[in-house]
Amino acid sequence: MSERSTRLRTSGPKRVSIATVNMLAALGIVTAIVLDLVAGRHPIELPGLLAALAGERVPGVSFILWEDRLPQAAVGVLAGAAFGASGAIFQRMLRNPLASPDVIGVGYGASAAAVTGMLLFGAQGIGLSLIACAGALAVALFIYAMADAGKHTGPRLILAGIAVAALLQALIQYLLTRADVRTAGDALRWLTGSLSASTWERAGLLAAALAILLPLLVPAAAKLRILELGDDSAAGLGLAVRPTRLGLILLGVGLTAVATAVTGPLAFVSFLAGPLALRLCGGRSNLGSAALIGALLVVAANFIASNIMPTVELPVGVVTGALGAPFLIWVLVRTNKEGT
Amino acid sequence: MALLEAQDLTLAYDAVSIVDELSLQLPAGEVTIIVGANGCGKSTLLRGLARLLKPAGGKVLLDGQDIHTRPAREVAKLLGLLPQTPVAPDGITVRELVGRGRYPHQGWFKRWNTEDEAAVERAMKLTGTTDLAERPVDELSGGQRQRVWIAMALAQETELLLLDEPTTYLDVAHQLEVLDVISELNRTRGTTVVIVLHDLNLAARYADHLVALKQGKIVAAGHPAAVVTEDMVKNVFGMPCRVIPDPVAGTPLVLPIGRHRVLRAESVLAAKGIYRTKPPEVEPESSIGAPSPVTVESSIPASTQESTQASTAPEPAAGGAAAQEPAVDSTDGQAEATPLRRAEEISEMLAFATRVVDVASVGENFKRITFAGPDLVHFGAGPAPLDLRIKLMIPPAPVHGAALLENATGPELPQEFASLRPGAWLAEDQAAGWYRRWLALPVEQRGSMRTYTVRALRPAGHRDNRGDDPEIDVDFVLHLRTEGGRLTGGPATVWAAQAQLGDDLLILGPNSALCDETYGGIEFRPGSAKRILLAGDETAAPAICSILESLPAGITGHALIEVPTTDDIQGSSTRSGVSVQWLPRGSHPHGEMLAAAVRATVAIPAAGAVVTGAEPEDVDVDETILWETATASTQPFFAWLAGEAGMIKEMRRYLVRDAGMDRKQVAFMGYWRRGKAEG
């Protein structure tokens, strides 16, 4: 090996291995949860906490821990991971940070369906979740059908998605103005996205869905690695481009849909997790890291949401929204500058 | 060895077929290059061959089996593809990217192994990218990046490799670098390579098998030496060109001709010491040492040397000159009646004895003859040759049956002209009237006088000269037919067609001591015009080229030259902003394209039109030749039209009557008349 190349190798940007990033993210998740438990709004004394965790009945602690905090944390982690992975799939497949499902209308599909279900049919609980899932899927397939013309599917998908998103937002606004104040309030809360309604039952449902979907990330990642070389290159390498893309879309939508069904749309988690993971991994994209970062985002946002205001607990969606909006602006400004 | 072929392949986008029932076999183990104009379907064909496009008809066979019925991964193990615009994911390193080429060889249970690792190393080694292995792809130069992409396709380890325009966006050095890598791959691994390329010369150099495509169909296929011809390039690219052997590779080299060419004027180049022709094979001293054209020494024969010195002095010859025996050159009986003077002192027009020193073909229908001789020291009309008109005294054709060879130079030139040569003694009252005297001679004796243009005048000592004397180039249009095995045409044409080195010719032209650019033989008089139009047929081409060369910067306009074939298009150079358009006539009637081009160039009413609707008097071009020249005008626009008289008449009618141009702005000259000999 020549001297030049060795020098280049050592002087190149320092790269943290993906495993390290994932370890740190996992550590961060645990830290955020524990912090919330011991230093949050209703702090639990450490001995009591440990005893309760060990299964002892500690009055005033066990119930809060097992029926409120832990299901909340579990839903947060699971939904965050689902949002994060889903966003990264879309962003990498379409090679555009704007392409996350919450920006291109898939999230709005779930919201619109859920709001319709709540306001018109009084849907609740599991029923509501299923309606939200169906809405997300229907909208995703609609956008895909609009965009898939054989050529330039990626950019067309984003444009079609943004258009559909705007349409759905108008629909949601319309439905809200028609509804009576109390149900509209419920719907609005759902639309903001929160973990407060988390129960073990919901966490279990989410976990069951993710037990099927998350393992699919392994083959998905392998195909994404090829698809991101461009459609022609991918086809040249023997990848069936269209079925693969459709499969990835379904996987991404599935992840977003099940998570949205449980927590409501947690604004910008999908949008933020992928690019953040990319940064942390030194420019290499990894679906696993994106999922972990998504989970970390949600639990961290939840900690902030419940503790930042002395009097009220904010829905977690408000915090993720507040984090995501500036980033969206930054992405838009940057792409504008690059002229691409 | 995997074999790829297309059978009646039709490829279409949105029902528009781009490739049309095309059949093609790609020779195994060879480099096939597909060329064609933009939009001819070459990239589409490649996409079809790489199964990126489903055929609308016919099929692509890989080893005899329809490529679309075979599993994609299996095909990908046999056939690799480098598309036109592959995308490198952000931050990916060279090694990672090359590794992705192993995808078809991996599977659910077959993960990355040492074989994959070895394939990646081999691919990087062959493409010279091993040293770049750990660098991010987006930091590389264009050429390096393209080599990395090729390495990725190589890591696929296929027997067939298809590449779509692998050299676009690369500079020349990198284009060669990439093609070298590909041809090395072909030679070392025996990989069958198919490349779509837009550079015809590189294609001719690197292809074993060249396929030329036009409108989705194969126009020619085979070895480049057989396929790349001037006709093929014209047909496929719509571009007239010359094809010569590539001095580097021996493969065909295409030199485009184009229609608008603006080169540097000869004089500008000469001032910088750049010469277009090879230096003549003369001793360097003589060419460097030779001074300006007027002061000439040893090469002039004794009889004219004395007179040369006399001509530099404006005063009448000193006593010494008179001591010479006047009767040596002048046998005129009236010599005693009027005082004799040196011809160059009193006659604007002189007769120059010259000899053919070079003969060259400058187009299918053009022959350039170079005349030289010591007399030419006195030839010229100021600094700018422009459309400098001369008369060639074509000797009478040898009497029927007379041996041509013994008497190649023809009979002696008529005595009438002996006294008009520089240095000869001439009676003042004899200086004019020579034409009438010549006409009075019997036809068999006087020969024919024909008008031509000086294409170039090189004073003695010019680096391009063959000898020590000044030289004149004349471009002859050879309008010849063969009748009964004999060449037939006008006398000047037949003479030019048969001219050989050493032939003598008498030329009548301006005396440099007495003529400047207002000399009657120069009709290009733009006055203060800043915009000009030059239009003419092939007989006017020498004049137009010569005018272009002497035009200063700051003049704009158009030069339109109609010539018989694309092969007659010549290098024209100018410092001015005049755009030059050559119109190869092909099978169109004479003058049709030129008239159309003039109409397209000069709108109605023309900018700067003065009179509108004036009907020019009708000239019967069969009776008198149409000739109207302008005196210096102050108009901003000047037109100069020359060529066949009937054609000129029509253009004149358009410019004067329809476009409303002032006659003062326009020079019209019938250079020849259809069906009529000159004179």
Ligand SMILES: Cc1cc2nc3c(=O)[nH]c(=O)nc-3n(C[C@H](O)[C@H](O)[C@H](O)COP(=O)(O)OP(=O)(O)OC[C@H]3O[C@@H](n4cnc5c(N)ncnc54)[C@H](O)[C@@H]3O)c2cc1C
């Ligand atoms: C000022 C001036 C400058 C000229 N400069 C040049 C020049 O630089 N180069 C040049 O080649 N010509 C030039 N010409 C035109 C040339 O003088 C004529 O083409 C001339 O007729 C040729 O003489 P010839 O002996 O070959 O034919 P002629 O004996 O004059 O004519 C014989 C027959 O040939 C026909 N004919 C003549 N010329 C052509 C032609 N070009 N194409 C087809 N048929 C023809 C005639 O109509 C006639 O039927 C110039 C003419 C003028 C007036």
